[in-house]
Amino acid sequence: MTGPSYWPPQPPPGAPPVSPPQFAPPPFAPPGGPGAVAWAPGLAAAPPALPARSPVDVGAVLRLVAAGLLLLAGTLTAIACFLTVLTIDFGAGDPPFEATAWSDGGERLPTPIRWGIPMAVVAAALVAGGVLLLVSRWSASLRGTGTAVAAAAVGGVVAVGWMLGGYVSDLGDAIRGIGVDPDVATEVESGGATVLVVVALWTALAALVPLVLAPVLDAVRARAAVGGAR
């Protein structure tokens, strides 16, 4: 192609220079001042959408409840280690026989039944399970481990509480059955340790309810989230 180049467009020779177009302000001010612009007729604008409210994580709350119950059960079991397991009052002015979790006052056996050993282990397991469940609130990878440890701790306190309660109950029945002197009432009383361990047993069993419900509600929440995303 010969001749002058028409691109980019050039002014013809001798024409006055053209300045670039300038922004022209509107010839009138909008009503209400320069800030108001939505004055055109039509439907009213919808109110701005509120941010979506995050639903409460019920599973996490239930895990916290279970952790609290397990910690309570562990504390009760730990306190029980320092209390009397049982008292046998033989009457006739004799001093009562007292057995604690670590010794017996009557020196009945060379080695007393040291109930405190399994009780202390179970208390430690309950506390560990409760702490793991608490920590799993912030670290989801610990959730499975915490639940398994909690289940094992509940099993442990059930076994110890069941066997200790049965032992004290059977001992009372046996001593009443072989009453040496019918005129002397021999009484076997459960001590504070036995009572606390049994209370800890039921507390730990109560912790199982939120512990079982938590994953169910987690699944429901996840399903709802997937449904909402569709």
Place this chain on the structure above:
Amino acid sequence: MGGATTARSAAPGTVRVLRPVRVRQVSAGLAVGAAVAGLLSLALSLDTTRYFFDGEELQAVTRTADGSVAGDETGAVDTLVWTGPTVVAVVLLGLAALAAVLAARTDRPGTLGSVAQQLAAGAAGLLAGATGTLVVFAVSDVSAHEGAEGVVTRWGPAPAVLLVAAVLAAAAALTARRGRAPVLATIGAEDTP
């Protein structure tokens, strides 16, 4: 597992044929073994006390799982029963084995794997608690006749068997959520790279 591959997701339009997860099948076997050991402990004794006179055994008194004392008409004053926790543990272990077998059929352990793990853990706790309580009781019982003339108290096998059951149950809990399913074949994979 051999040369089989594992895959978490199948390509669209394909169906994977999976081999059951062996680790979870082993977990089910461990749970069954623990349940059998727990049941066996119900038939064994905690300890036995033998009374001798002039080298001849006069009487043998044995503590059993239901709290009765075999060989002694009068019975012992204090008894310890481990039937209840052990039976509950056996039931839990049976359920855990069932859940583990079902969980082995899928790649991910899922809910059934969690259920198997928690049931086995609970049973392990029950068995361990029963074992600990039995041991502290038997230590005291065996010590009662230490140094006595003509009386010997020996440990029975029940605590050891219960301990084995607790260890097996703990192993079942540890393995209930492990492993991945090997892919044996993928059907409809000709068109996929």
